[in-house]
Amino acid sequence: MTRSYDQSCPAARALDVVGGRWSLLIVRELLLGPRRYTDLVAGLPGIGPNVLAERLRELRDAGILSQAKLPPPAPSAVYELTELGASMRPVIDELTRWGMRLPASSRPGDTFRLSWVLGCLRASFRPEEAIGVRETYEFRVDGDAFHLRVDDGALDIRNGSATDPACVITTDLGTFMAVGARLVDIQDAAARGLAELEGELPAAARAIAIVGAHPEATGGRHGIVGAVGATFRPEHALGVRETYEFVIGGLVFHARVDDGTVEMGLGPAADAVTTLVTDLGTFLQLGVGSLPLEDAVSADVISVNGDLEAALRMADAFGVVRAGGPVSVH
Known part of the structure; x- marks a missing residue:
């Protein structure tokens, strides 16, 4: 049973209802439409069946959700938000926006849906x-x-x-x-x-x-080449003068760094000191910070051809997350 804060305050009363662990995440799942019990289990990895059952009961008793029957040909019980529950959409959206401003990180055991x-x-x-x-x-x-x-x-x-x-x-x-x-x-x-x-x-x-x-996320430059250029951090490339090559799912482009400035270009570079080769999905994970460079190399989902130290300088200049440990390049 979720304990009450016993405070005569709207915020405290709201937390009495949805402040329990998993409660807001159940609402998050139901904002996408009615869900069966098994759908909720799949969308909430790590929740125990007893906890899920108790949270569903608490939210139903509070008027946040209700149960309904899906019509044939696949009749089954589903959970769906009431009008009161659906009115939490702006709250969940704002919490998500706030969370998107936090530093991106991926911890061992994290799941994704x-x-x-x-x-x-x-x-x-x-x-x-x-x-x-x-x-x-x-x-x-x-x-x-x-x-x-x-x-x-x-x-x-x-x-x-x-x-x-x-x-x-x-x-x-x-x-x-x-x-x-x-x-x-x-x-x-x-x-x-x-x-x-x-x-x-x-x-x-x-x-x-x-x-x-948003367009400003890539400095108005859409596409892989422009987006990579937009992540360049001049203060991390002072004194660096070298060229890096990228091969991403068949697309080849390069970045020429010159003492805190960068020039992006399509095609290979004859003077590249290091070449990063990977697929689009892995490259995106590197870019958003959910996959450290060393982990990608260790998992053989990325290869670095050329000067390893230059690859690490490239990662620093373009904001790629580092795990901090040694890198073994195959």
Whole structure:
């Protein structure tokens, strides 16, 4: 039983209801639509069955959620938010926005679910980009489907397929995140076979503009080359004069560093001191700080060809997370 703060304060009363461990995360899952008990177990790795059952009962007793029956052909009991529970959407969104400002880190044992990315999409939604837009976009990512419904500046994100999508984008998680982060243009991803697009390209472009990374996230430069250039930290490259080459899923580009300045360019570099070779998904993880360079090398998901010390200088100049331990290059 969740203990009460016994304070006559709206904030304390709210925490009496949703302040227990897992309670807000249960609400997070249900904001994407009704969920079966097994769906909640899958979306909340680490929760014990007794704790989940108790939290569901507490939230139901508080009027946050209710139980309903799905209609045939697959009748089953589901949990869904009440009007009171659904009104917590701005609270969860603001908490997500605040969390996105914290330093990115990945700890041993951390898990990852696509539904958690969807909360970030909702939190990064820009209503001004969706004024006058009324359409639905469907995404199929590694076998999971969800859709975004935009209605003149308002957004609703739900699990499952859509009945009337303006476009359907099918891809893997790495490409999905790269497109959303503006590291890869959706048209380029489709042309390179990284994504399959059904429907009109302009509709897909609108979807990315509405919920993708803000233009200032890459200094107005969208695409892998521009985004990498935007992460350059001049103060970490003073006195450095060397060229680094990147081979990312078949795309080759380079960065020429000259005493705190950088010049990005497509294609290989004849004078590269080191070359980083990896796939798009791993490269994205390096970029967002969820995968240290040394860990990627140790796991053989990335290779560094050339001067190892130069690779470490490159990582420092472009803000790639370091694990702090020794690196063994194969």
